[in-house]
Amino acid sequence: MKQFALILYKTKFHPFLLFPLFVICTLSTEARAAAKPNVIVIYADDLGYGDLACFGHPTIKTPHLDQMAAEGMKFTQFYSAAPVCTPSRAALLTGRYPIRSGMCSDKRRVLFPDSGGGLQASEVTLAEALKETGYKTACVGKWHLGHLPQFLPTSHGFDSYFGIPYSNDMDRVAERKLRRKIFLKPKVEYWNVPLMRNQEVIERPADQTTITKRYTKEAIKFIKGNQKQPFYLYLAHSMPHVPLFRSKALEDTSRRGLYGDVIEEIDWSVGQILQTLKDQGLDQNTIVWFSSDNGPWLIFNEQGGSAGLLREGKGSTWEGGMREPTLAWWPGHISSGSVTHELGSTMDIFTTSIQLAGGKVPSDRVVDGVDLSSVLLGTGESPRKEMAFYRGTKLMAFRKGPWKAHFITKPAYGREPFKEHHPPVLYHLEHDPSEKYDVAKANPEVIKSIKAAAEKHQQSIKPVPSQLEIPLKK
């Protein structure tokens, strides 16, 4: 302000001449603060980059997601921060690579029902950060950041929780007869995953055939009941993670078979959410994100999804494992039908949301998320220029601009060992999104620059104990 006055003095401008500018500045700051947009994050489970019609799938119909894209923004280079469930969700909620929170491991890739660890109380979740600025918060759907009470959503800033605490394929109950025969792989009799409300199990096994419908109902109820203050809704579908389930109304309706039915029910759900926002007059003040936790699970044949033209899928640090079909919708703010090729990550949803809400991004720790407002509002480039690709605690690959270098590769599944590359394998992802043509030899200076960036990134990592290796106390 001092400097401002000085400038006025020096330029001998009469301050009143600047009054209109002052009003505009004040208004825009106030408008931004006053608005405090509602935030909805819809997160699919194991959905592939190529599984939506608006991302090129030939037979899955997603009219509501297509409409969301037509009214909003489509990201073509948007990443989750891990190729599997638990670390990816930790990053989404904390804006930090999972290696910073201990939510990854080289021994167990995700949390299991026999895990005793979870997301630490010291982490600041998006729910906590938004709650601090006056938001109501709800988590509906799959959690997978620890099923013990101290790790559940209600211990992490969410006012309420309705959903399953881990993956829908955990807690299998095997056929009794077959279980006795040791050498036979027991067939699943039923999936015993619990359904919880807040910290209580309310149904076990959860009836998964109606789960997408019930999540949607809960989400709509929360939206309708929370209009006196801004809200944050995290709607994390259990599907299309195997085993696949869908409502009776969707049975055998998709050309893509069971997997298609499941995606089309999620699409229906998105339509319901957006329609509710329109009906309630909230559409101009609610930013809705749609993304997925990781790529398609390719070991399940027709019951697994497709990464489109991207290489590999879930579990892998090739593009198919971590690039997600992502949409952002905010009528009146995001230009309708826009497509961005700027880089983004689920971690950026954390930072962007807090900035838009006028909240505080934690300053006592490294936050990897950046503010994507400029991309959303069409005012500038993405501040994100880099992306690290971790498998457990291993930094496998690093992207800088359009270039991605793989230091270590390994197929998502199977016994093939980790393979180190000297020099790294290099791809120009915008020319060659399928990671087919190694151009390392022709670009030594790019390799050098990526190595330097990766080293700088690694220097910012402080070792913390893994939460995924802690066993459940009995």
Add this chain to the structure above:
Amino acid sequence: MKQFALILYKTKFHPFLLFPLFVICTLSTEARAAAKPNVIVIYADDLGYGDLACFGHPTIKTPHLDQMAAEGMKFTQFYSAAPVCTPSRAALLTGRYPIRSGMCSDKRRVLFPDSGGGLQASEVTLAEALKETGYKTACVGKWHLGHLPQFLPTSHGFDSYFGIPYSNDMDRVAERKLRRKIFLKPKVEYWNVPLMRNQEVIERPADQTTITKRYTKEAIKFIKGNQKQPFYLYLAHSMPHVPLFRSKALEDTSRRGLYGDVIEEIDWSVGQILQTLKDQGLDQNTIVWFSSDNGPWLIFNEQGGSAGLLREGKGSTWEGGMREPTLAWWPGHISSGSVTHELGSTMDIFTTSIQLAGGKVPSDRVVDGVDLSSVLLGTGESPRKEMAFYRGTKLMAFRKGPWKAHFITKPAYGREPFKEHHPPVLYHLEHDPSEKYDVAKANPEVIKSIKAAAEKHQQSIKPVPSQLEIPLKK
């Protein structure tokens, strides 16, 4: 009419009661006849299923083709009738599998500058069929159905021709010094492909850097100059067949590199064509098709395209070789933003166009094209339920409904021999568009049904001499 009178008599209805119905019938027949829509077929060369933004490419920008899709219809299961150039174009123009016209061979897959054969005068092209009902016709672009005068467009029903007679990579002039060293593969000094107007060579080598722009200019000139009668324009781009060229204005403008520049210039061209139609008030009476002759040429690294989630590319009878990114545009007739999963083929453009023009589909020979009007107008299913996949004269695979059986497979390139499959390899293409999961064992009855359909198809084939094996007389 006799029967109509009889019905009126028998039902004792007063004829005047039926007058409104009569008027409607007459009008719709008349309207259809009077309309005689203009037909434009824009055909790309080696463009992959995944190379347009509206088909899911992450970094190639195709705003005009996306707009064409948004205003028209996108086909997600539309096939060329061959995985390489010459036979594919023969099928497009005759509505017949190339094996019927002799425009395929197991020795030479396409025509070359040293070929003496071409499309026979006995074949009826779309240009001839439409000309007969009063259309003006023009061919602009790559021909590749014979470069001798008797085979050129002007000998096949086109009033005019401007373009190159075969592929842009034929007629290479090698570096003189290197040519002497027999064991060194000579480097290309320049591409000597001629540019023709009607039957005259007007430029050699054709300046390919401006070729897309010049094709566009010619096409627009034809549209503007032919509004007194209906017209048919066949605009066959030389690009993105390698070697890749684009205008100065497009140089290094695409995130996808050179290949992206080239596609984005084709996209620009499409925009120019559609805008011209709108400006001239012809949009409601012109049906525009956009498709490609075959899949992407995958042996050219970053200079080859992408088939998206489809398997393999040009030269192969896997989906990537023959499924094409296809759009149809006809404002006021085709519902805007429609997506069809119905089957279609470039051969159907022949039959559909003639039907819409009120012309005569040849009845003295087998025509494989079907009338897709019902799909375009949203009134019914596609009459196409089957598709044959030929490599040269070999029936490699056959699709019936969503199922495709491969009787023989072979990679597009390389020395791997033809591999016969007993039973055939079977894919459910709507569940598994990437042809990953062979489901032959579980579906013997499907195999039986496809085999019967393929045999029936093969019985309709009469052997004709191959035009591709005839040498040029010197």
